[in-house]
Amino acid sequence: MIGSELFEQCKRKDGRAQQSLYMLYKARLMGLCRRYAADREEAQDILQEAFIKIFTNIHQVSAAGKLEGWMKSVAVRTAIDHYHKRKRSVIFPETGNTPEVANADYETMLDNLTDEYLVSVINGLPEGCRLVFNLFVVEGYSHTEIAGLLGVTEGTSRSQLHHAKFLLKQRLTTLGVKRYEKLA
Template identity: 40%
Template sequence: MRIFGRNKEQDILNLFRRGDASAMDELYAEYASYLTAICVRYLSDDDDVKDVLQEAFIKIFTTIDAFDYRGSGSLKAWMGRIVVNESLLFLRQRKRSPIDRMEADPPDLPDDDPDTDDLTSEEMTRLIRQLPDGYRAVLNLYIVEGKSHKEIAQLLGIKPDSSASQLHRAKDMLARIIKNYKSHRQ
């Protein structure tokens, strides 16, 4: 069954409120790809992604009754935050603190960013997944989620200066990864 209403989020929420058995299937069908893409930004192992997504969907399904709909996009954003939080929780529970996984200072690179115009989003995702967990977490929280270094520090249990430093290192490492990938691709 496909939902044909004008606002899919509200239609899905109405299915949950009515106790409709198809509510979970509809939510999953509509948002699984989006939520998987978020999770992949934080975790490099596909089995870990599956585990975290399963936990995130359980949390979504068990707490959706308490969700306060605030207009179009709010359900999607709420679920995205759950996936980010579950991904970060997973990294912490593995006792692999992002700081513990940081490598030594990479060699200095020019401050110019590598050209990524000819890379697909799938290629970029694969390249970003090569970063160590901590670098990847800081990069995503800062660039994609728009968090400040103070917020990142609170989420990861590090100092704001460490967040800024790790972001710089993540960008440098990613630049090297991209340059290496492009040189071998040709």
């Protein structure tokens, strides 16, 4: 939770307060940027742009309690801006009929994967899939909102999400997980 004093100092563009806020949230926002970026280098660029936007527009936030969520949304939108800048090189793959993958015991698998490893799996997804997956599954945006943000149709958003989930499961499966049957 960000203290109201720190928040007010940041609003007054106090350099020390800005650095303190940065120190508090750099790792968290870098983690978010890593999920959206193809590599660490791009994540660094997104993070820096996001923090500059945060410090430039922090006066728009009414209360310290809303700052964290707002900062995350700024980082997400900065990542989407990056995506739009590179849009010409981004291709939403044709998903076609995505086959079902047997629902192996991924829970067990996940318990044994580090977060960093998991993010690397997410990074391995095609860019369109990765964006939609992050926005829908992690950030909780609706398909309508995602369609607006990315400039695609809702149908594309849905199919990309489905494809992302399929690819993710498939990749986890190729890592060696097998079915562990359990009784419900």
